[in-house]
Amino acid sequence: MKQIHVAKHATEAHLVKGFLESHGIEAVVRGEFLTSGWGELPTDLCAVWIADDEQYQRADRLLVDFLSGKLARDAAGNSWACARCGERLEGQFTACWKCGTPRP
Numbered sequence: 001m002k003q004i005h006v007a008k009h010a011t012e013a014h015l016v017k018g019f020l021e022s023h024g025i026e027a028v029v030r031g032e033f034l035t036s037g038w039g040e041l042p043t044d045l046c047a048v049w050i051a052d053d054e055q056y057q058r059a060d061r062l063l064v065d066f067l068s069g070k071l072a073r074d075a076a077g078n079s080w081a082c083a084r085c086g087e088r089l090e091g092q093f094t095a096c097w098k099c100g101t102p103r104p
């Protein structure tokens, strides 16, 4: 067992797990229910572990590509172009501030 990725939340951990499994790498998510102590909020941190240490390097390389690709897509998804005037707009706008055309 080798830890391959520490996720900020369970959703991310499961995304990574699913990705690795789609490449034939057996993975588990650990730490979802970790608490830092009685009466305290559970931590959201959880880690993805791979079952086969020998697949670590391959998994690591796949994951780096996956995560950088995901970040690139996230960034691209945050901005959009107005269909009418072509203005580039930040993700928080739901309509073009220039001509008022709603986000597609």
Ligand SMILES: [Zn+2]
Residues within 6 Å of the ligand: 082, 083, 084, 085, 086, 087, 096, 097, 098, 099, 100, 101
């Ligand atoms: Zn516009």
